[in-house]
Amino acid sequence: MDKKTNFWQAPGNGKGFDSFLGDNSKMNNRTIGILSYIKEKSLTAGYVGEDEYKEEIVQYLSNNFNADKNDSLKTHFYKPALFYGFIHRNKNHDLSLSIEGNLFLNHYKKENYKECLKLVVNQLDNTTYPNSATEKVKNLKLFPFRILFKLLLENKTIPVKFISENLVHITEYEDVLEYEKNKSISRIESFEINSTKFQKFNTWVVNSLVDLNILEVIGTNLFVRDEMIEHIKVLYEKVNFNDMFFTATVCEVNNSVAEKRVKRDPSLINNAKTRDKFLCSVNHTHATFISKGVNYVEGHHVIPMFQQKNYNFKLDDVNNIVSLCPNCHREIHSSDNKMDILNKLYQLNISFMQNNSIGLYDLYKMYQCG
Ligand SMILES: [Zn+2]
Ligand SMILES: [Zn+2]
Structure with missing residues (x-):
């Protein structure tokens, strides 16, 4: 197995959200800003590989959303939003707002933050590896957030240490089964757990959900917040872990998941x-x-x-x-x-x-x- 890329990656360079919605924090502003830009410019934001577009977007984010004009922003401005499925990137690398991105922005403008949080969870529910917002991952064919949310639902809580050290190495159904049985995964224990890149999923992605008030950390454990638990239940109560790994197409998996939910x-x-x-x-x-x-x-x-x-x-x-x-x-x-x-x-x-x-x-x- 290739240890270099065969783990859950995080998108771009930084968190998608770094505070509760409505707080005007830096990374929230960046994510909301890029959605607003793409909406204003109608369907496409241009070829993202071209510097002139990047300059324009960075300028827009800096003028309207207080973003720092730095190289990291220039390279990674759209990646968290792409990871959350709020934007799409087509074959030509044009960016466009997804329907959910549009719904999110509409709810956000009306300060319906609870609806916004549900949409974030719904979009994470669609997120897969491989993922166009991250480095290439080898041999992973799974829904990372379905696994995370279902583990949280079934166990009420999971140790933060497990997220940063083990969760990102889950590649197959057997790993989850072993965790459910023994509360550890022997195959995964042996990974070099101090490497910082393995921590990115926790620091950038899981912590974004904590900052947004979807999840919360109490002591050394991660929980779903009370306000979100009903929504997580609706999504995952009737869905099994083996629906979270795919050999068939994503559409086929989603159809069978939809049947179980409703x-x-x-x-x-x-x-x-x-x-x-x-x-x-x-x-x-x-x-x-x-x-x-x-x-x-x-x-x-x-x-x-x-x-x-x-x-x-x-x-x-x-x-x-x-x-x-x-x-x-x-x-x-x-x-x-x-x-x-x-x-x-x-x-x-x-x-x-x-x-x-x-x-x-x-x-x-x-x-x-x-
Ligand atoms: Zn026909
Ligand atoms: Zn049909």
Whole structure:
């Protein structure tokens, strides 16, 4: 195993947040500042590799958000926000605000800080290794924060020492099982634990969550704060540790996690199919076959159920379900270009979408179409 990179990395150079929201602290300002910049400049902030853009962004952060104009800011200004999933970086290295980044900023401006904290947790829930905001990690295919939050939920608390020395070396399900059994992981004990780079996940990432008032340290132990425990429960109570390591695609894992979190009403799918006369919503002439006496179609939630954690309205709603032929259904889950099919499905459900303030562009983002 390659000891150099095969551990949980932290993004960029410094914390994403260094105080409670609303405190105007330095790193909070930097993170809020970069989200505001990207929002103001519409979809893209330009090619982040180019110095002129970096200069412009550094100038903006310094003018509006009191940031120090230094080289570290120039290189790492966006990385924590990328790690939290509040911005996306596409193939051309353009940065854009994610729908959650936009929701976060809206809540922040209205001082709905509790909603902001839920969004941070929701976004960390999506964070994986490999991760585009960190150094390359070898052979890791896991959801670090699902593991952290589930461990905190099951054990009520975990030692801070465990976070900085052991947690970042977890690579597989067996490691977690061993911790649950023995409260230690023998394979991991042998790592060189004094190297400071192994501490970055704790100092930059976990401590950001402590500073934000999501987690708290009492003595030498880490806890979830009382205000956040209900939300953490909703997310992780019914999800198992083996849902936190993936061999399948992230989408497939998220679909199965969404099923465990939110009970669906199967009659809604039947209602939608009957409404659609058992024909594919993309095109009525799409051929399928007869099954149980009717044309075979499959129900699909247009706003994916995995998004439920971010919204207060119910996604398991007949107006959010369409009937698709098997080919179109595969296409929407697996195609490289989902825009045409999403344009169509958005129009079909436009009143449900608009009543709940979901734009077409939000839908593209949910399906990661650029
Ligand atoms: Zn589907
Ligand atoms: Zn079809």
